[in-house]
Amino acid sequence: MSLSDLATTEKLLKDVKDQLTCHVCLGLYTDPKILPCLHVFCRRCLESLAVTHGETCVTCPTCCHETGLTSSTAVAELLPAFHIHHLFDIHDALQKIPPSSSSTPTPCNKCRQFVSTAYCRNCGQYICDECANVHKLWGELASHAVISIDKVREYALEMVPLKTTALPCPKHLHKNIELYCETCEVLICHYCTVQRHKTHRYDLVADTYASRKRAVEASMKPLRGHVSEVRTALDNIDRSVEGITSQRAALEDDINRTIEQLHMELEHRKREFVCQLHDLAQEKLRALAAQRAEVEHTLTQMSTTMAFADDRLRVGSPAEVVMVLTLISARVDTLCHQHEPERLEPRQRANLIFIPGNLWELCKPVEAICTAPICPSKCLVGEEIPTIAVTGQKVAFTVVMKDGYGEPYTGALLSVTAELVSPTARLLCSVNKAKAQGHYTVSCVPTIPKDHEFHIQVNGVHIQGSPSPVHIMRAVQDITKPVKIVKKLKKPRGITCNSRGDLIVVETDFPRVSVHTLRGSSPKCLTKFGSFGSTPGQFNNPDGITVDGSDNR
Numbered sequence: 001m002s003l004s005d006l007a008t009t010e011k012l013l014k015d016v017k018d019q020l021t022c023h024v025c026l027g028l029y030t031d032p033k034i035l036p037c038l039h040v041f042c043r044r045c046l047e048s049l050a051v052t053h054g055e056t057c058v059t060c061p062t063c064c065h066e067t068g069l070t071s072s073t074a075v076a077e078l079l080p081a082f083h084i085h086h087l088f089d090i091h092d093a094l095q096k097i098p099p100s101s102s103s104t105p106t107p108c109n110k111c112r113q114f115v116s117t118a119y120c121r122n123c124g125q126y127i128c129d130e131c132a133n134v135h136k137l138w139g140e141l142a143s144h145a146v147i148s149i150d151k152v153r154e155y156a157l158e159m160v161p162l163k164t165t166a167l168p169c170p171k172h173l174h175k176n177i178e179l180y181c182e183t184c185e186v187l188i189c190h191y192c193t194v195q196r197h198k199t200h201r202y203d204l205v206a207d208t209y210a211s212r213k214r215a216v217e218a219s220m221k222p223l224r225g226h227v228s229e230v231r232t233a234l235d236n237i238d239r240s241v242e243g244i245t246s247q248r249a250a251l252e253d254d255i256n257r258t259i260e261q262l263h264m265e266l267e268h269r270k271r272e273f274v275c276q277l278h279d280l281a282q283e284k285l286r287a288l289a290a291q292r293a294e295v296e297h298t299l300t301q302m303s304t305t306m307a308f309a310d311d312r313l314r315v316g317s318p319a320e321v322v323m324v325l326t327l328i329s330a331r332v333d334t335l336c337h338q339h340e341p342e343r344l345e346p347r348q349r350a351n352l353i354f355i356p357g358n359l360w361e362l363c364k365p366v367e368a369i370c371t372a373p374i375c376p377s378k379c380l381v382g383e384e385i386p387t388i389a390v391t392g393q394k395v396a397f398t399v400v401m402k403d404g405y406g407e408p409y410t411g412a413l414l415s416v417t418a419e420l421v422s423p424t425a426r427l428l429c430s431v432n433k434a435k436a437q438g439h440y441t442v443s444c445v446p447t448i449p450k451d452h453e454f455h456i457q458v459n460g461v462h463i464q465g466s467p468s469p470v471h472i473m474r475a476v477q478d479i480t481k482p483v484k485i486v487k488k489l490k491k492p493r494g495i496t497c498n499s500r501g502d503l504i505v506v507e508t509d510f511p512r513v514s515v516h517t518l519r520g521s522s523p524k525c526l527t528k529f530g531s532f533g534s535t536p537g538q539f540n541n542p543d544g545i546t547v548d549g550s551d552n553r
Helices: 009-019 043-049 072-077 082-095 129-137 205-315 318-338 357-363
Strands: 032-034 040-042 056-059 066-069 118-120 125-127 146-148 179-181 186-188 202-204 388-390 395-400 416-421 426-428 430-433 439-444 451-458 468-473 492-497 503-507 512-517 524-529
Touching: 009 082, 032 043, 040 043, 043 056, 043 072, 118 129, 125 129, 179 205, 202 205, 205 318, 416 430, 416 439
Parallel strands: 388 468
Antiparallel strands: 032 040, 056 066, 118 125, 118 146, 179 186, 179 202, 395 439, 416 426, 416 451, 430 439, 451 468, 492 503, 503 512, 512 524
16 A cells, blocks of 8 residues: 555554564564565574575565575675665654644754744754754755645655665675676675776766666566556456356355255155055055955855855754755855856056156266356257157157357256156156267157157257157057967957956857966966857857956956
8 A cells, every 4th residue: 555545644654664564573674685576574584584405595485486595694695675774764754743632842853942843854853943944044954845844744755854875885884885887787886896896887876777767667567567467357357256156146046946946846746656656556455355355255155155064964854955955066066167266366466666767867966067158059959859759668869069169068968958848748858978079869768648849958048959849659569479379269359458467358259258378388278158149148249358447357
């Protein structure tokens, strides 16, 4: 911060003191030295930081720049920080300013008799009116800059003395620097010209100053241009930070909203699955309940017949036994004829399973956040999407993903969605990398026979070739190649299967119904019933057969 921007003398004094504080010892500078990186530290502090690694070097505590030295004593040969001496002058001058709240007048530093009314910048002293008049009349003092004491606090920087401090020669401390050796590019005194710099080219410092000043100003021009670029870069970085921060908040809201929607959809799917499970299980239970009632009724009839026969044989007279023997035999024959082993097999099996399908795709780890820009307008379908598909059979095609420069995109497909869409349902398709760079395979297994559309989108925008219509047909089992052959059928006219997989055939040449099991190496007839006629159990040119949910024919 510029000193001229400070509002009060107290704040200015504190800022100057901070600039006079060594960042190593945290005290005021003593014999300050300047490093090539332009950072300043006390000489003793730098000597304590010198570390030898085959050669002696000093690492700057501020920027970590390493300065190579010939030895630990070479710290003394570093340039002295003369600008720090100027800051000390400012510090001393500011300390002489009386506090704004002080009611005690400042005495004249010259005569010590009167109250000071002005300040001489050249002398660095407060003076009274009499001494100020002397300054105006005395020839050597007439050129001094004198300001009113009322403006001392307003122009705090004007307190700095204008006198130039002479710089001592580093080789001859009792002599001041007056010359500049152009051969060695160092400041020297007159003694140096007759010793180490006798044959060198040198000039007065005042004469060298003008050319050196112009050279420094010229060398600063590209740096000032770089400063402008760096400031622009900082502004861009700040805008990027602001943009990323706002994007983070917005994406966090999107993530929360998406997960909530997904949770709601999963809950909806769960209710659908549970309802389907209950309906299917209830249907099976009703069928088994009806079968159980039939089997219980059969068991009751058999038990009643056996109990009746056993009772007559145990307590009945010979005449009674002979009298009911025909009746008992007829009843037993009827019950045995009605007994069909296949009807005792459970009509429903405990074969319920849950197939989650592509729901598990939601649980796979994915890179949900990325920075790579996919350009929807440059992405396209790599090959023609099928227009006809069959339920239960996989449909696959290739898409080509490209970035904004038209180059193949190989990053994470976070913003890409592929769906098989119908008016009533959506099926999420899987998207996997193909062998070619930037190519991806889209695949799914349709389950609903209906007109659909393939939607391939990037950030909600369709790519080239999307949406694409496709008609899904119901799969038909291939029966052109027989697996098992049922023989000895008389003009079969209708055929169906029960829940156990048994084949039920109705024949017209000799009207009857036959039940065949397909279990085993070859089909086997389980039972046959029916004849020609119009009474119950008879058929007249039957055209077909079917079974209900309880396997009733």
